[in-house]
Amino acid sequence: MILSRLKLVVVVSLSLAFSSVLAWARMPSNTDADSAAVKQCVAAWEDAWNRHDAHATAMAYVEDGEFSSTTGVPSHGWKELEAHYNEIFTTFLKDAHRTDTVRSIRFLTPEIASVDIDWQMTGARTRDGKDAPNRKGLLTWVVTKQRDGQWKISIYHESVF
């Protein structure tokens, strides 16, 4: 009887110790590898955007991702995000091309980072179809690390200079 209680205590203690070691091992995550993976997330998003693939652009976000436009108009979650990108890719941005350059990455935790990205755009039109001047500004994202090691966009803000 005492032996089985002892076994229970040993099993509980071992599992607690094992999960602490796991948590500790994950903490000092490889920042270089994560920086590279964050840059990869930005490059993949830019590529999807330049192919005007609304679905792939939305899938670079987490499922409940938040987007806010240069004039503060929000879209929330994959469905709204894809609808938003569908709208811009078939109207005033249908011939637009963008270039995104990571300016800085600040890790807030090993799994959450803030990323500043300089952006430029050519080929945009005004809402009434006339050529618009080239645009540039800053994208400011919060990205989060997923279970598969990929980083996705949790919060997207953009500004125009």
Place this chain on the structure above:
Amino acid sequence: MISVQTKAALAVFLFLTFTAASYRAQMATNRDADTAAIKQAVAAFADTWNSHDAHGVAMHYVEDGDFTSIKGEPSHGRKELEDHYTTIFTTFLKNAHTTDTVRSIHFLAPDLASVDIDWLVTDPAAPGGVLRKGLLTWILSKRGGEWKIVIYHEQSW
């Protein structure tokens, strides 16, 4: 006769259920308190900004806080932040007044939040009295019980 193992398992189960329930209740209470504390931090920032106290505004940031202007110009750390605010408060924003209204709070972790704030800067000399209108987007961190700005971005439209 209930075996010792069954009793032990039941005790562990009850303990875990109770702990989970009280943890969840505690989290909800903390979340409400943190939401209120974040709104308070935003209001305190606006008050300090409106008294044009450059040192006071810089102190709303963490020691190594990051600021980026609407033109993308950065200031990093309290010294650069205070210099930046001293410049704007003694030049083009010396008569400016800000009104900051929290639009949304998104908790990234219990002590980390992304906050969107509608932003209106007025100046009696500006056309229509409005100098700037847009969105402030901050990352706040809870340090020593206080919410401070880690990253400050602003956009104007």
